[in-house]
Amino acid sequence: MIATVTLNPSLDRHVAVENLVLDDTNRWVSFNHQPGGKGINVARVIHELGGETMAYGFVGGVDGDVLKALLKKTGVPCDFTSIRAEIRSNFIITDLKTHRQTRISAPGPKVSEGELKKLIDKISAIKPRPQYMVFAGSVPPGVPFHIYRQLIEKIKGLGIITVLDSADLWLQEGIRAKPDIIKPNVREAQTAMGVELKTEEDIIYAVKTFISGGVGIAAISRGRDGMIIGDKNNIYKLAPPDVQVMSTVGAGDSTVAGLVLKLSQGGSLEEASRLAVATGTAATLTSGTELCHKADVERLLQQVTVEKLLF
Numbered sequence: 543m544i545a546t547v548t549l550n551p552s553l554d555r556h557v558a559v560e561n562l563v564l565d566d567t568n569r570w571v572s573f574n575h576q577p578g579g580k581g582i583n584v585a586r587v588i589h590e591l592g593g594e595t596m597a598y599g600f601v602g603g604v605d606g607d608v609l610k611a612l613l614k615k616t617g618v619p620c621d622f623t624s625i626r627a628e629i630r631s632n633f634i635i636t637d638l639k640t641h642r643q644t645r646i647s648a649p650g651p652k653v654s655e656g657e658l659k660k661l662i663d664k665i666s667a668i669k670p671r672p673q674y675m676v677f678a679g680s681v682p683p684g685v686p687f688h689i690y691r692q693l694i695e696k697i698k699g700l701g702i703i704t705v706l707d708s709a710d711l712w713l714q715e716g717i718r719a720k721p722d723i724i725k726p727n728v729r730e731a732q733t734a735m736g737v738e739l740k741t742e743e744d745i746i747y748a749v750k751t752f753i754s755g756g757v758g759i760a761a762i763s764r765g766r767d768g769m770i771i772g773d774k775n776n777i778y779k780l781a782p783p784d785v786q787v788m789s790t791v792g793a794g795d796s797t798v799a800g801l802v803l804k805l806s807q808g809g810s811l812e813e814a815s816r817l818a819v820a821t822g823t824a825a826t827l828t829s830g831t832e833l834c835h836k837a838d839v840e841r842l843l844q845q846v847t848v849e850k851l852l853f
């Protein structure tokens with residue numbers, strides 16, 4: 543079982559307009575809301591691909607109830623920790639004419655010390671123990687910035703394989719706990735390393751640096767350029783086929799889902815990386831906050847190219 547932990551879930555409200563005009567009234571063409579937050583996205587994609595998963599994290603308020611109801615409708619199992627405050631809402635506005643997407647994100651609710659303790663106790667006591675635990679996304683106010691370090695140290699100690707997909711200081715500190723798997727994008731890897739990663743060589747160097755620092759598998763995703771991934775034995779460069787991109791929302795989260803799912807099924811690093819890129823790219827084919835379809839993943843899998851790089 544692959545457990546996911548989302549400390550800062552959101553109710554994503556997606557609006558499409560024909561031609562966004564600022565300073566005036568616009569009429570929407572379509573509106574939908576979706577459960578959001580990176581760990582929840584990972585769980586949704588694992589579920590879509592037929593894997594066994596459970597979504598953990600904080601949920602509170604009226605929007606929290608809506609999120610749970612929406613998740614239930616899609617059949618994704620969840621076991622959230624209730625908080626007093628209302629979860630955040632993210633707004634995504636797509637302009638159908640220009641294909642431009644404007645995202646407005648919120649910081650998230652204030653989580654108390656007691657609520658955090660409840661969540662830590664819950665995820666430490668899951669029975670039977672999950673094989674993997676994915677920590678993904680931002681950290682809400684009130685929760686210390688080094689929380690992922692604390693959680694990963696604890697969960698690793700229970701013999702669970704840990705995965706971290708976050709940004710900024712949350713990632714930088716989380717890496718100190720030597721997670722088994724990380725999947726930053728280039729920007730996040732740059733911040734974590736404290737240097738600019740301009741060339742492919744720089745990204746390969748970053749992967750190796752993460753590994754020599756104690757991370758098990760480091761995958762750096764590069765949008766349309768695919769991904770460079772390595773462990774202590776191998777390093778691969780993967781490229782997706784050219785596709786007609788509808789929306790990149792959740793592409794990275796889908797990548798994580800594909801990677802972890804294949805590894806959990808005993809796949810090799812190469813096989814898991816291939817599924818990761820196919821899944822990430824499949825997520826770009828769907829509009830708005832919709833993630834990926836299994837049929838697209840299976841079709842794209844054949845079209846992903848993998849190159850083994852010299853270590």
Ligand SMILES: Nc1ncnc2c1ncn2[C@@H]1O[C@H](COP(=O)(O)OP(=O)(O)OP(=O)(O)O)[C@@H](O)[C@H]1O
Pocket residue numbers: 726727728763764765766767768769782783785787790791792793794795796797818819820821822823826
């Ligand atoms: N324009 C694109 N064309 C094809 N594939 C893409 C494109 N953008 C993203 N992808 C796929 O999605 C994967 C992850 O993308 P990216 O590096 O943008 O992740 P991310 O920045 O972590 O995204 P997220 O916003 O979901 O966190 C890529 O490795 C690739 O497989």
Ligand SMILES: [Mg+2]
Pocket residue numbers: 707726727794795
């Ligand atoms: Mg990402």
